[in-house]
Every structure is written in C-alpha cells, then in structure tokens.
Amino acid sequence: MTFEKLQLIAPLLQALKQEGYTTPTPIQQQAIPIVLEQRDLLGCAQTGTGKTAAFALPILQLLLEEGTIAGRKPIRTLVLTPTRELAIQIAESFTAYGHHTGLRNTVVFGGVGQKPQTDALRAGVDVLIATPGRLLDLMDQGYVDLRQLKIFVLDEADRMLDMGFVHDVKRIIAKLPQKRQSLFFSATMPPEIVKLSATILTNPLRVEVTPESTTAETIQQCVYFVDKANKKSLLIHLLRDSAIDNTLVFTRTKHGADRVARDLTKFGVKAEAIHGDKGQNARQRALSNFKEKKIRVLVATDIAARGIDIDKLSHVINYELPNVPESYVHRIGRTGRAGANGKAISFCDAEERAYLQDIQKLIGMRIPLITEHPFPMDPDADFAPVAKKGKGGSPRPPRKKARTRYDKPAGFGKEKPSGFKKTSESTASTSNPPKTRINSQGNKVEVKKKRWYRKGKA
Ligand code: AMP
Secondary structure, eight states, X not given: OOTTTTTOOHHHHHHHHHHTOOSOOXXXXXXXXXXXXXXXXXXXXXXXXXXXXXXXXXXXXHXXXXXXXXXXXXXXXXXXXXXXXXXXXXXXXXXHHTTTTOOOEEEEOSSXXXXXXHHHHHHBOSEEEEOHHHHHHHHHTTOOOOTTOOEEEEOXXXXXXXXXXXXXXXXXXXXXXXXXXXXXXXXXXXXXXXXXXXXXXXXOEEEEOOHHHHHHTTEEEEEEEOOGGGHHHHHHHHHTSTTOOSEEEEOSSHHHHHHHHHHHHHTTOOEEEEOTTXXXXXHHHHHHHHHTTSSSEEEEOHHHHTTOOOTTOOEEEESSOOSSHHHHHHHHTTSSGGGOOEEEEEEEOGGGHHHHHHHHHHHTSOOOEEOOSSSOOOHHHHTOOOSOXXXXXXXXXXXXXXXXXXXXXXXXXXXXXXXXXXXXXXXXXXXXXXXXXXXXXXXXXXXOOOOOOOTTOO
C-alpha cells in the first residue's frame, strides 16, 4: 500500500516524502478513504498509530479541493483535543503535511496569554486546533466564528471524559453547524463514549486499530518490588547503567514528579519534570531539552505525558504505578515505538500491589519480577494485605473506569516478553493471593499466613 494508492494529491505526497513516510499505517489505510468520501468516522485508535495523519491528510485535501476562500479565511475545520501537548503536536502535523497547500492553521490552549491566539484567529485560519476550555473562553468573547465549519474532529474522546471536559465538549458541539462532517477518535470505547459518539456522528463508518499489539511485542516489561522509601535509591542505581539512555519516569502526582526530578538532579542526573502545574513555556522547554538529549530523564505525570511523541525512547520507568490500569498501557507505549525495542520498568511498593494486580488483569499477563536488586522489599511489608486493614487502614483503591471489551489491547498476553535477566514469575497473582514468594536471595519460600491486628490490640 502506498499514499499514491490512497488517492492523495501531489502537494500532500510531496510533504509526506519530506517527512520520510513511505507506507501508510493501518489507521491511515482505513481512515483516509472514508474521510475523503466525506463520511463520518468513528475511530478506535491511540496516539502512536499515525492517527493524526489519518485525519489531517484527507482534511487538508478536502479543504484544498473546496478551494481557497478570498479575503479573510473562515475556520473550516475544528480539531478538539484534551491536552496542550497534543494540540501543539496536531498543529505541527497540519503545518508539516500542509506545507505545500497554502492552508493555514492555528492552535489555542489555556495556561498562556490569549493575545497571540486571538491575533492568529483575527488573521484567519482554515484549521483550528483547540483544547476545550480555552476554545469556549474565546468563543464566549466572540473571537471564534464557526459558522463556516465543514469538518469537526474530536480527538481522544475517552481522555476528554477522564479529564472532566465532557460538558465543555457538549457546549462546543451545540454551537457547531448541523451540516458538517464529524470524525471521532477514542482509544477505548466505554458506554459513555459510545453514547457521546452517537450524539455527534451521523451514520459513521468504524475503524479500529490497537497500537499496543504491535508495540507490546517489542516492549520488555519487568517489575521490582521495592519499599516506597527505597524507590529513589533504586532509580539512581538503575540509572548507573549507561544502557538506560533517555528515560521517561512516571509518577502519579505533580508533587511526586517535582520531587523525583529534584532528587535526580541532586545525584548528578540531568532531569526535569513536566506536569499540569508547570507553565506552558516550562513544559515545552523540558520537552525540547529531553528530545535534544540535553537532559537524560523527563519525569512526567500521566496527563502531561499523554500523547507526547519522542522518537525511539529506550526506557519507561514507572516510579509509581498508575491507579488507572489503562494508563500503564499508555505509559509503556511511549517506548518500543515503530518497531524499536524498549523496556518498561515498574516499581511496586506494598501499597501499590492492588494496582499491579489490576494492570496484570488488564494486559492479560504477569509482568516478570526482578528479584535480585540491592533494595529488596522489607519481608514484612512484602505481602501486606491490600484489603481493608481495619479502621484507619488504607482500603484497596477502587477502579476508576468501567472496562469494555475494547479496553484490552489485542496482542497483550500473546507473547511473553524476554530480555531481562534474573527474572522469575511474579507472585502477585491476578486472582488468588500468592502462597509463595521470592525472597531477596531469589528463592521461592512459602508465605506463612499472618494475622493482622489493629494497633494496640495484639
Ligand atoms: P500519531 O499517532 O499521529 O501521534 O503519530 C505517531 C508518530 O508516527 C508521529 O511521530 C508521526 O510523525 C509518525 N507517523 C505517522 N504516520 C507515519 C507513516 N505513515 N510513516 C512513518 N511515520 C509515521
């Protein structure tokens, strides 16, 4: 399959050649003809599949074929996406693919001054890429006229829902012209998303790709059981290995991301943090420093890392496991991209064992356990119960999201990852509590049943 066979026009083919793309990805092969036919599309696909080009290329072609409009350009395409990073990346893609088309785009998102954005809007653009909050704000102020809109793209719909943007999205949709072409993309299809898609799309064609099925096979996964207090030392120990080149380290909280970046810097590892509390400029700077290898480690929260595209990332380290198991799949998808090998290392402390179980259930496999390392878990904490310990104890964390059959990426569990030495199977069973465990010497030992007493009553 080639881009020529997809009936793309010369200015786009020229840009694709400059980008070095030779073969359309599966989502591009499926989606481009549908969009060119001006049909509505329901796309089940994640970042990393080539999804952006799958909608940007045919949109640019349709806009060009419609003809350029004399005078100030009206907005003819709106792309709504949940995060600033994604919005910027989508705008960069439109600029790159549209290089020879004369079509213009701009991007609007919150957290920065609105003046440059309103100036760009005033000058006129064919394509507007926006995050919901800032777009509504600018619409309310009268800067955005969507009356000439022809094509609407809702990107990462499930993430919009997770981030609580659904009301904003609905308010925006209510202001769009009824007669339009709509493209709807979501990585997962829980019932709320299916319902939302039905309110937006008319007689859509559905395409589905699961990127993790391709990336998972090239990602070697492993987990270290380690006490919370030793995570920092373990991370520094692992980073002594020069094979760990550029690494994305994930934390659950913004505060945690700052702390890890600070600790690494103190130990002479160049690191920066990226999260929602950082100003847009700081986030962009950290990302560029990481891409240009000026820093070795980028510490990120899930939302900040969502969608960031970094070529050939060698390692992803889950310093803290995500409490939403799907985030694990997104996180490790940052490595092993485009056929490159990658390693995903996770740290799991006693309180995170329930998260690990949920993740293993979702991906349909046990993540190989590294038992020999300098910071083995305190044996007393090792198999601390994850269920309620009694009043004041921390209950097992609830699942955040309902799963559907679409949530489980195809391909997971088909193949056992290899490549990590000294591994043994994780004893963190997904269904039954483990009866044996691996001790710090790497031997399997029986776990004696413990009785748990409330403090002071033993
Ligand atoms: P996306 O899923 O849109 O975020 O794209 C993921 C990455 O794949 C981006 O870096 C794109 O530049 C790249 N990409 C998209 N389509 C192709 C293609 N057909 N060939 C090679 N790289 C591509």
